[in-house]
Structure formats: structure tokens, C-alpha cells
Amino acid sequence: MSQAVDSISVPSPADFHVHLRQGEMSALVTPHVASGGMDLAYVMPNLAPPLTNAKQTVDYVHSLEKLAPGTEFCGTMYLCPELTPDEIRRAAKAHIAGVKSYPRGVTTNSDGGIENYEVYYPVFAAMEETNMVLNLHGEVPSDAEEGVCVLNAEPRFLGHLKKIHSQFPKLRIVLEHATTRAAVECVRSCGDTVACSITPHHLDLIVDDWAGKPINFCKPVAKYPDDRAALREVIREGHPRFFLGSDSAPHPLANKYPSTTSRGSADALVHDCGCAAGIYTQPILLPLCATLLESFGALDNLGKYVSENGRAFYQRPARPGREVVLRRAIGDESKVPSVYVHPSHAHKSEEDPTKLEVVPFYAGKQLAWVIA
Numbered sequence: 001m002s003q004a005v006d007s008i009s010v011p012s013p014a015d016f017h018v019h020l021r022q023g024e025m026s027a028l029v030t031p032h033v034a035s036g037g038m039d040l041a042y043v044m045p046n047l048a049p050p051l052t053n054a055k056q057t058v059d060y061v062h063s064l065e066k067l068a069p070g071t072e073f074c075g076t077m078y079l080c081p082e083l084t085p086d087e088i089r090r091a092a093k094a095h096i097a098g099v100k101s102y103p104r105g106v107t108t109n110s111d112g113g114i115e116n117y118e119v120y121y122p123v124f125a126a127m128e129e130t131n132m133v134l135n136l137h138g139e140v141p142s143d144a145e146e147g148v149c150v151l152n153a154e155p156r157f158l159g160h161l162k163k164i165h166s167q168f169p170k171l172r173i174v175l176e177h178a179t180t181r182a183a184v185e186c187v188r189s190c191g192d193t194v195a196c197s198i199t200p201h202h203l204d205l206i207v208d209d210w211a212g213k214p215i216n217f218c219k220p221v222a223k224y225p226d227d228r229a230a231l232r233e234v235i236r237e238g239h240p241r242f243f244l245g246s247d248s249a250p251h252p253l254a255n256k257y258p259s260t261t262s263r264g265s266a267d268a269l270v271h272d273c274g275c276a277a278g279i280y281t282q283p284i285l286l287p288l289c290a291t292l293l294e295s296f297g298a299l300d301n302l303g304k305y306v307s308e309n310g311r312a313f314y315q316r317p318a319r320p321g322r323e324v325v326l327r328r329a330i331g332d333e334s335k336v337p338s339v340y341v342h343p344s345h346a347h348k349s350e351e352d353p354t355k356l357e358v359v360p361f362y363a364g365k366q367l368a369w370v371i372a
């Protein structure tokens with residue numbers, strides 16, 4: 001494949017980090033896995049309440065299968081004290097793929113997240129034994145006394161990754177949504193059981209792009225130009241342990257752009273004025289990945305990034321006959337919609353804070369590729 005090509009075929013694209021939510025939001029976004037070009041979605045458990053046992057996770061996966069019957073879903077559980085080694089064994093029998101660890105308080109629905117990894121060593125041992133994957137949100141909580149803030153929270157986490165890897169060398173671990181050169185180098189230096197997901201938005205954004213711009217705000221935040229360069233380099237190289245996990249994370253518009261109207265009062269704004277963390281890429285994912293990889297000379301590795309590498313690490317072979325073909329976009333046919341609205345909310349006015357609408361990444365911009 002060369003950069004002059006005008007069509008690309010990708011075998012059974014797979015997204016190994018997806019948020020598909022619940023209720024009406026789930027109904028809106030779950031079909032976007034397939035329309036965005038993905039054949040498999042590895043689904044995060046940070047629901048409200050989180051998925052903390054095998055039965056809840058299996059039921060959740062079934063609810064997603066009803067919403068999008070052609071898509072393959074892999075369920076995960078939320079690391080927390082309820083998750084015992086016995087529950088891990090039950091989950092493995094039920095084909096649950098992994099366990100996600102959220103450090104307490106660093107992102108959406110992480111209040112029940114963890115503070116100490118050692119207390120989970122018996123759980124990690126059961127996971128190693130049953131071949132389950134540990135997915136790490138790699139940030140430590142901000143702590144001004146300790147000099148920790150969102151810009152160094154990921155490098156400060158890497159010691160935990162190294163320690164867990166050295167204690168459980170056979171446990172497959174994915175450092176999720178890496179954003180720094182330090183994280184890329186750390187994963188490179190680990191053994192073959194440690195891999196790393198990289199989002200398309202972190203291949204694109206730096207600090208300047210999210211400061212003051214809610215649409216580009218997510219956790220972990222995008223970092224410095226040199227960090228982005230390291231992410232691009234490792235994808236350009238096609239390193240087998242780095243692959244797509246979009247971290248596509250839809251939030252209602254009213255939570256991304258809180259205003260006095262959507263939050264009820266100025267008082268509420270003062271006390272709870274945060275913009276929800278999360279970037280929504282699902283409906284444009286494969287064309288977005290192609291557009292970005294081409295922009296930094298890595299289009300040849302699109303298949304490795306969006307399918308082969310992740311599938312090899314997760315031991316989830318591509319489904320036969322499920323290749324997706326991209327072709328070059330003509331005119332404005334690949335202009336990203338400014339908003340996705342749940343059909344039963346379409347009649348509501350723009351001012352109505354209960355209107356369920358989600359603004360995607362790249363809203364209003366052109367992509368270079370479309371799904372043929």
C-alpha cells in the first residue's frame with residue numbers, strides 16, 4: 001500500500017476501548033460501532049453503577065447485541081473490592097475478556113476506583129491463571145502536595161505498571177490510552193504480555209487543543225508536541241504491541257458545555273462547573289484513523305493499528321468476510337456531522353437541556369476517507 005492509493009481494505013476492524021453507556025444514550029451510540037467501520041467493540045464497565053460481576057457484564061453485553069446484532073462485543077468488569085478471585089473464575093467461564101482498573105476519582109464514573117494495587121494481587125493471580133486481560137487507566141490522582149496534576153499523572157503512574165508486570169509476568173496488561181513519550185517507552189521496555197492502546201484523538205491533539213475547548217477535553221488530557229510525536233512514531237513503526245482503543249466516550253451536549261440554563265443556577269455552576277471528560281469518535285472512527293495516519297505518513301500501518309495488532313494481543317482473530325473498504329472522499333461527502341441526536345429527542349428545542357444530543361470529534365470538519 002502506498003500513499004497514492006485511493007482505496008484501502010481493512011480486515012475486521014476492532015476497537016479495544018469503547019464506552020457504550022446505558023439507556024437512550026446506548027441506543028443512540030451502539031449502532032455507531034458498525035457505522036464507524038468497527039466489527040468488534042471491547043466495552044468499558046464504568047456504567048452507573050459500574051459492572052462489578054460476571055452476571056451484570058454478560059447481561060450488559062446481551063443488551064448491546066440487541067442494539068447492534070452484527071457487531072461482536074467483548075465485556076469487561078470494573079476492578080473493585082467486590083471482584084474476588086472466584087468471581088474472576090466465573091467471568092472467565094462466561095467468556096468475559098478483561099478487568100478495567102480506574103484510579104479513584106480521575107475520570108468519568110471512577111468514584112469507586114482503586115487506591116492500592118497490592119490488595120488486588122489475588123485477583124490479578126486469578127486473572128493470570130484464567131488468561132484474562134487487565135486494562136489499566138494509567139493515571140494517578142492529582143495531588144498538589146505531591147506535585148501531581150493532569151500533565152504528569154500518567155508518567156507518575158508508570159511505576160505501578162512496572163511493578164504489576166514484574167509480579168505477574170504472564171498476566172496480559174494493556175496500558176490504556178497512552179498520551180506520553182514516557183508511557184510509550186515504558187511499554188516498549190516491558191515484556192510481550194504488556195501492550196498499549198492509543199486513541200486517534202491523542203494522535204492529533206496537544207494541550208493547546210483542549211485548553212478552553214470542551215469538545216477536545218478527555219482524560220487523560222492530550223500532552224506536549226513531543227509526546228504526540230512519540231505516539232505517532234510508534235504507530236508509524238507498526239510496533240505490534242500498540243493498537244487502537246478509541247476511548248470513544250459520548251456525553252450529552254449539556255454535560256460537555258454546562259451553562260446556567262443547563263445546570264439550573266449560577267450557584268450550581270460555581271460548585272459543579274466541570275465539563276465532562278470524553279471525546280466522541282465512534283461514528284467516524286475508521287475514516288478518522290485513516291485520515292490521521294495518512295497525515296503523518298503511517299497509512300501503510302492502518303491495518304496493523306485498527307485490526308491486526310490488537311486482535312493478536314487479545315487473541316481475537318478477525319472474522320472472515322468482514323473486511324471494510326475505505327475510499328478517498330469526494331467533495332464534502334465526508335464532512336463530520338455537527339451533532340448526533342436521539343430520534344425521540346429530535347423535536348426538542350436547542351435550549352432544552354434534556355435533549356439527548358452528542359457532538360462528535362471533528363464536528364463540521366472534512367475527513368479524507370469514507371467507508372465505501
Ligand code: NCD
Pocket residue numbers: 019046107108137217218219220247249250277278279
Ligand atoms: C471516559 C468516559 O467518559 O467514560 N472519559 C474520558 O475522558 N476518557 C472515561 C475514561 O476512559 O477515562
Ligand code: ZN
Pocket residue numbers: 017019044247249
Ligand atoms: Zn475510556
